[in-house]
Amino acid sequence: MTKDQSTLFDHPEGYGSVSRALHWLMAALFAWQFLSAILHAVDREMPAARFFWSWHISVGFLLLLAVVLRGAWALINLGNRPAHATGFLGAAARLGHLALYLLMLVVPLLATLRAYGSGRGLSVFGIQVFAGGGERIPALVEPGSALHGLLGWALLILVAGHVIMALAHTYLWREDTLRRMLRGRPAPITRIE
Numbered sequence: 173m174t175k176d177q178s179t180l181f182d183h184p185e186g187y188g189s190v191s192r193a194l195h196w197l198m199a200a201l202f203a204w205q206f207l208s209a210i211l212h213a214v215d216r217e218m219p220a221a222r223f224f225w226s227w228h229i230s231v232g233f234l235l236l237l238a239v240v241l242r243g244a245w246a247l248i249n250l251g252n253r254p255a256h257a258t259g260f261l262g263a264a265a266r267l268g269h270l271a272l273y274l275l276m277l278v279v280p281l282l283a284t285l286r287a288y289g290s291g292r293g294l295s296v297f298g299i300q301v302f303a304g305g306g307e308r309i310p311a312l313v314e315p316g317s318a319l320h321g322l323l324g325w326a327l328l329i330l331v332a333g334h335v336i337m338a339l340a341h342t343y344l345w346r347e348d349t350l351r352r353m354l355r356g357r358p359a360p361i362t363r364i365e
């Protein structure tokens with residue numbers, strides 16, 4: 173079976189099952205992650221804030237792994253995905269998606285490097301990623317402390333813009349933007365000899 177025949181891969185008329193699964197899994201994890209950050213910022217002593225915050229590191233690290241997979245899959249499918257519109261809106265969408273990928277990578281990466289540099293180690297869902305007891309490395313801690321939260325909020329604003337634009341394309345301008353990510357690519361045509 174070729175790339176064009178398999179529904180796993182993307183197609184100019186819709187995304188394949190791998191891209192869609194990663195997209196909606198990450199959307200759910202980001203919703204959880206931003207809820208934990210918002211509750212923590214409002215009142216970190218609240219029981220709901222404590223509960224959600226207790227998962228912040230594990231869910232954040234999972235998002236780091238997911239974005240690496242998603243970026244690699246996007247590169248494999250490059251040139252075979254739905255094209256952006258032409259003109260200003262298309263250029264804005266291209267730039268917005270690039271910024272989304274960049275922040276989705278940089279935000280959890282800065283926090284992970286900070287955890288490594290702190291020498292305290294990192295465990296994710298009870299599994300040790302790296303052990304503590306190392307020396308403190310200020311060059312790894314400081315960028316995370318200065319930028320992780322700030323860029324995290326910038327990512328929230330970008331995600332909100334992304335959702336608003338996807339809904340506007342679909343319900344205001346009657347385009348099939350959402351369908352391409354919900355129902356995916358059309359079924360491949362199989363020729364009967």
Ligand code: HEM
Pocket residue numbers: 205206209210212213214228229231232233235236276279280281283284287294316317320321322324325327
């Ligand atoms: C894409 C994933 C992530 C997002 C969107 C995110 C977002 C945020 C946001 C918005 C804040 C500020 C909360 C506040 O002001 O109360 C924050 C804080 C924090 N995050 Fe994350 N985070 C992510 C991943 C991670 C990871 C992987 C770790 C640890 C390895 C982590 C550890 C922390 C810690 C310790 C804080 C409190 C200190 C600070 O504000 O820098 N986060 N995060």
